[in-house]
Amino acid sequence: MSRFWSDIVHRLVPYVPGEQPALAHPVKLNTNENPYPPSPRVLDAIRAELAGADGSGESLRRYPDPLAKALRATVAAHHGLRPDQVFVGNGSDEVLAHAFQALLKHDKPILFPDISYSFYPTYARLYEVEFNTVPLDDRFEIRVDDYLAQNTPNGGVIFPNPNAPTGHVLPLAEVERLIAGNPDSVVIVDEAYVDFGAQSAIALIDRYPNLLVVHTTSKSRSLAGMRVGFAFGHADLIQALNRVKDSFNSYPLDRLAQAAAAAAYADVDYFEATCARVIASRTRLTASLEALGFEVVPSAANFVFAKHPAHDAADISAKLRAQEIFVRHFNAPRINQHLRISIGTDAECDTLVAALKAIVG
Amino acid sequence: MSRFWSDIVHRLVPYVPGEQPALAHPVKLNTNENPYPPSPRVLDAIRAELAGADGSGESLRRYPDPLAKALRATVAAHHGLRPDQVFVGNGSDEVLAHAFQALLKHDKPILFPDISYSFYPTYARLYEVEFNTVPLDDRFEIRVDDYLAQNTPNGGVIFPNPNAPTGHVLPLAEVERLIAGNPDSVVIVDEAYVDFGAQSAIALIDRYPNLLVVHTTSKSRSLAGMRVGFAFGHADLIQALNRVKDSFNSYPLDRLAQAAAAAAYADVDYFEATCARVIASRTRLTASLEALGFEVVPSAANFVFAKHPAHDAADISAKLRAQEIFVRHFNAPRINQHLRISIGTDAECDTLVAALKAIVG
Structure with a gap:
């Protein structure tokens, strides 16, 4: 104090x-x-970036690309998106933080499950975003009806899918019903664990301008040590994240992290x-x-x-x-x-x- | 929009x-x-971290130390400080952003020079911190009297020393007069360029609990590509930055950045x-x-x-x-x-x- x-x-x-x-x-x-x-391609890519054109380590003295254009292009292509539908941050925690400030701070409280990623209430307090938690049912499952705007007017919704720490997955049709039922607020699907057995909501992005999907390289791509996360969504939502990012830190990803993440996506x-x-x-x-x-x-x-x-x-x-x-x-x-x-x-x-x-x- | x-x-x-x-x-x-x-020791340190104990790149799958203890200990020792007087962030831009939110948002407007780092008004708008700019004199020099609380009540002061983009340096005695003249608000001395010919205000930290000094590895340590910055000050100020950081992103520095920065400080x-x-x-x-x-x-x-x-x-x-x-x-x-x-x-x-x-x- x-x-x-x-x-x-x-x-x-x-x-x-x-x-x-x-x-x-x-x-x-x-x-x-x-x-x-x-x-192994990740290690090769880091070593190549580190060496620089002449092997001197020259590249590290230079600022990284503030827009991470090469990385965003690789990841966009991987997911069948355009680069302007891709935001990249210093781990998905930073991406989520920016999303709370840029997209979830409105007049009404946001909603997330009572059992969920315990960073969400922390972000909400940091940005003074009002929130209500919605109980999971007795089997730790999300009841989509509890999140629909007609039932619970809200300033936004965020939930992990699969959920953490339960591992429970909400089927994509139910995810879509939740998104479609909140046409006037942003729904963030935090898919940190999606690659281990769930269907991604990325497939819904072109139909729902209120959908933001968050991914990380920390789990399925074994890069927790490198801090790279993404948000995917309508270009308007990505622009909001970029406006906050460019008011916070122009260069959130260092050169080696950008090289590492791109190589990880390239090795399918x-x-x-x-x-x-x-x-x-x-x-x-x-x-x-x-x-x-x-x-x-x-x-x-x-x-x-x-x-x-x-x-x-x-x-x-x-x-x-x-x-x-x-x-x-x-x-x-x-x-x-x-x-x-x-x-x-x-x-x-x-x-x-x-x-x-x-x-x- | x-x-x-x-x-x-x-x-x-x-x-x-x-x-x-x-x-x-x-x-x-x-x-x-x-x-x-x-x-060259920086490159060696990155390669060693990358290889991991068994050469497999094992280390990258693990989260980095969220407290960057080894790096903070190295840098604290370099500057004759205790580790609890050292905060580390993802480049000094992130450090400055957290400082605006944690230490400069009070009831009165903050002050900074009219000609200064152009990110300051951007941070102020991001966190809704009121500010007034204070004109440099005709030789682009800071007039300390303009910043003293008795003359200009304020919620905090921030200025680069040497100033950017002028390169002009304020002598340490004048920096101290500015800090001493604001006992009830935080004074941030942004020393991104200090190693090229100015005296650091770090020497004043033990006497002024309202002083925060910000450094970067991007300039004098040739690590713009790796994104590592620091704040030095009283443990209470550092704690405020850590509270914000731990509400934003637990792991802002990846493993290679931590290794690189520590090696750069070790090679005096x-x-x-x-x-x-x-x-x-x-x-x-x-x-x-x-x-x-x-x-x-x-x-x-x-x-x-x-x-x-x-x-x-x-x-x-x-x-x-x-x-x-x-x-x-x-x-x-x-x-x-x-x-x-x-x-x-x-x-x-x-x-x-x-x-x-x-x-x-």
């Missing part, structure tokens, strides 16, 4: 990211990182193979957890959300942590008996299952 | 960065980049030699420009600000541009007859001088 702080600083409730343990070999299943490294075979491996491991881990008595929410993400009817989740998490196995526990209403477990390699999942067996078996 | 835009988006006046020409070999003296590449010899070369080239370029009849503002930065009494600045800039020589011209009151010329290599400066000789000679 300080008299030099702006009023808003006193009212903030900062987001708390998952722990980054400083251990040599943790089994780290707490922040939904990909268990596999990025495509590697991307598809990696996603398939994670999905297969999810199936396998789910079966193992169920065999130990866990109830597992059906997941279309690179994590599962599980509870044990006879053991306290915080207690399980603490016992795992003592063995340098990290999962995520949220001390929040309705979900404080669940654990969110990222899908690791099969070997990491086996280590986890063995430890859980000793705890709950 | 779109009905989906928040009110604030309509009112923004985005900053326009200097052009990044897509040419193979431009003489690029328009964005104050360093003419020399970063220390390279840093000092590079700054000395730029300073020597500035002296040489200033003499050449004066020989052509230009009036050059005394500069302590890696650029000079010059006007020719007989030739229109926009016209000179256009003629240079036609030869793929880029300098910066601001079409703004009081300075529209000046050119801001970044210090290049001596060879680049010679090319510029030869072209200018043909234009004004």
